[in-house]
Amino acid sequence: MVRRLTKSDVLAAVKGGAVFASGGGAFYEHGLEMGYAALSIGEVNLISIEELPDDATLLTQTAIGAPAGTTDWQMQGKDYIKAVQLVQEQISEKVVGLWTPQNGKSSSTNGWITAAALGLYIVDVTGDIRAHPTGEMGDIGVNSKADYITTQAAVGGKKETGKYIEIIATGTSKTTSKILRSASDQAGGFIATARHPLPVSYVKENAVIGGLSKAINLGHTIIAAEKKGVTHVINEIVKETSGEIVVRGTIVSKRMKYTNQAFDIGTVVVEDEKGHRFTLYAQNEFMAIENENGERISTYPDVQTVFRAEDAFALSTNEIKKGQEVVVFKIDKSHFPLSTGAKDRGVYSDVEKSLGIELYHSSFPKEE
Structure with a gap:
């Protein structure tokens, strides 16, 4: 099934993702900004992974860094797009879709702007139903596969302060993930990434199927409940989850x-x-x-x-x-x-x- 995402889905993804964010999951306003920007430049189509051939190639798209607002970071929509392009240039397989490693305040809209700009799918899986601190926690097991060589890219930072970075790293997930996190610190504490070219067959077996739509659906429940007050909102969240x-x-x-x-x-x-x-x-x-x-x-x-x-x-x-x-x-x-x-x-x-x-x-x- 393919679902064309709408403006109401952007708000729902951020509100539902905020519950699963567990205190992190990046920034609420950033999630809205990226989601609405995506819809302004093209269609964002959420596809069930069952609709894709097993040998199709998918990428993870996310931002990494610290969510407490303690650093001087800058990340723009074009940084997400560039990160995917950098990985695509390094691999022979054509990327057909993107998926987020976690739900969160902006994590649930990860990849939407890239999907709209490059004509890719957003795949309805997540690497974790909730937000988590390290890339390894959302990499659906490739961290422990010494024979899996990944390609990761990171883009972001303020050019006017000399913090802008574009970096590509190839190697094991465990090693290259640490390189990207260091790059995030050097760029100001928050950076756009694309990583882990993987076949649909592997993602289907190891990710959380339907993880993104779970956040979007919860968000719609929250929006509907807000008309009846705070107590009703929390009661509905408790009930649905x-x-x-x-x-x-x-x-x-x-x-x-x-x-x-x-x-x-x-x-x-x-x-x-x-x-x-x-x-x-x-x-x-x-x-x-x-x-x-x-x-x-x-x-x-x-x-x-x-x-x-x-x-x-x-x-x-x-x-x-x-x-x-x-x-x-x-x-x-x-x-x-x-x-x-x-x-x-x-x-x-x-x-x-x-x-x-x-x-x-x-x-x-x-x-x-």
Whole structure:
């Protein structure tokens, strides 16, 4: 099935993606800007992966960097387009479609402007249903394939400050992903990328099928619910996602630090009306929630979202401020499909080291 995306789908993708963003997923306004710009230059067609031949070649398109608004970045629509063109120039296979490695505030509109400009499909899969900090978590398992040689490109940065970069890297995913993240830091902390030429057959077996339309459909539910008020919006999100409220309370602490790997790392603490405190650990996105006794309430790949209580707006780490009234929400991983990347033990160690907490065995205790 092919679905021609509309302006209402842009808003829905960003609103639904904001829930799955888990505190990251880039920037709300950037998502709207890129989505609307895409529709202004051409058609954006969302296609089911089942409609494509198994040997057709797809690329991942995304932005990488830190979402907390702590850096002087610039990324334009033409940067997304250029990144795909750079990869296409390096490979013999013709790219027919693009897919996003994650949902998020702008991640859910990843590739739309390129698809419109170059006549490509947006494929209805995601590398992870939610947003995540490292490229490896959304690369549907190629991180652990030493024999897979990828091509990745990154484009972005302000020319007037000398920060503009175009870079192409070929090699294993694990190595080249780190090169692109370093490029993101050098470009100002946020950069457009295209990567991982893969056949439809591999993507179909390892990605989250229907992951993008899930965010768009949730967004339409949110838009419809907004007419009935904040409580109805949150109730509808809970209902549609099988999620649950962790705590309603006040932000009493926020400690975030930008690193030269283009990560925002730190914690946010929420206190409820009884004085109980809950700590959210973030590396760009929220990765775990613990109560005041150190007991784990939620762990990636669960979805973890902080809504502003006054309007049910899903907050990124840069939008969280001490004293805000919030609603902390989660969706247990049992309620949505997981990609190969989200289940890969090898993609967790760097994040665990950065945060100083264990993640993988909390989520997958029966795995070795």
